Structures are given as structure tokens and as C-alpha cells.
Amino acid sequence: MAYADLYQNSVSPKIKRRDFLFIATSVVLGAGAALTAWPFIDQMEPAADVLAAGGPLTVDLTHVAPGQQVVVRWRSQPIFIVHRTPAALQELKQPSLLSQLRDPQSQQLQQPAYADNWSRSLKPEFLVLVGICTHLGCIPGYKPQLGDPQLGPAWPGGYLCPCHGSRYDMAGRVFKGVPAPLNLPVPPYRFAGDTSLVIGENPAGSTFALSSVEQI
């Protein structure tokens, strides 16, 4: 498939995944247009001491409309937060989609136990992911439209990695037949209120650490 061809042609065998992650992140963060295209929320730039400590980050989701994604930075990583629509949630359960996914039941440790469910989330309407492709570390593009013209009439909504074509669904689950081996990780998070999201802290009773996942 074209994904494999693109992969072969694009990545020098001398570039290791960690190097590629650094390069790709630098490129994206250096592109002002890309950043301003993302919906901006106040919490995107917390106090410097909070960033330095890698402490929890509180995000107000009040104005994140259904279908919209916002991206915040936590521990120098892009965190995708999506307000999923009922239609998007319905797609996640379709047998025709599940049969195309590499790990549809999230059996590999890429999420905390409280997100090890059909929606990979605490609240089905809100998806929270580490936005780093599990292939070589590019930042996947958000493609929520059902039947996106670029991805074909059967596209269920999700993500397309611009580097070598890996695809993920609207729960961050990776498709078969693409270079990325694993689902996108889910970071630790909890809700402090209906629409108050705290990234970096678990719900009471959980001790999940992002470092425990198989791969970021």
C-alpha cells in the first residue's frame, strides 16, 4: 500500500525514533500558522514554573463545541482534547470499524485502566490523548469528518499522520496496515467538574503513570 512506500522513501534508517520525534515536534511548534490554526485556550500557556515542574494542567472545556478539538501542551507534549459528537461515538462501536483496527479492545497498555473501555475515556463525549504518532513521533492531523474526501467514503473520522500515513480512529485506536504499531496513549487525567479537566492527575484511587505505557 502507499503507506509502506511512503515510509520506505521518507525515513533514513539512520534516524532513530527519538530523533525523529524531536525533529517533527520542532517543525510543528516552529510553524506559527499551525499553532494559530488550533483553537487557543487560556490554559495553553500556564505559568513557567508549572510547565517546568510538569505539574497538572487545568483546562476549561466549557467552550469546546461538539466536534471541536483543542490542543494544549503538557510536559512538552501536545495533548489532544476532543468533544466528540453522538455520531462520532456511534461510529466507535461499529463492527465494520472494529475489524479494521489493530487493537480495538485496547488490550495493550496505552491507557490507564479508567480509560480501558469502548470510548477510551472517562466521559465518552471527551477524548484526551497524547498527540504523538506511535510510529516515529509526528503529530497526527485531526480528520473528524465522516467520509472525508481525502480518506474515502468509509472514513469514520479520526486522525491521519502526515509523515507516513498512519491512521487512528476517534478514540486514538490505530488501523491495521499502517506503520504505527500502537494506539495513541491516553495521559493521566480527571474531571474536577462537569467541564473542568485536569491533565496530569488521576481520579481518586488510581496511580497510573504515563511512563508505564508501552510507547509514547
Ligand code: FES
Ligand atoms: S510518524 Fe510515521 S506515520 Fe506517523
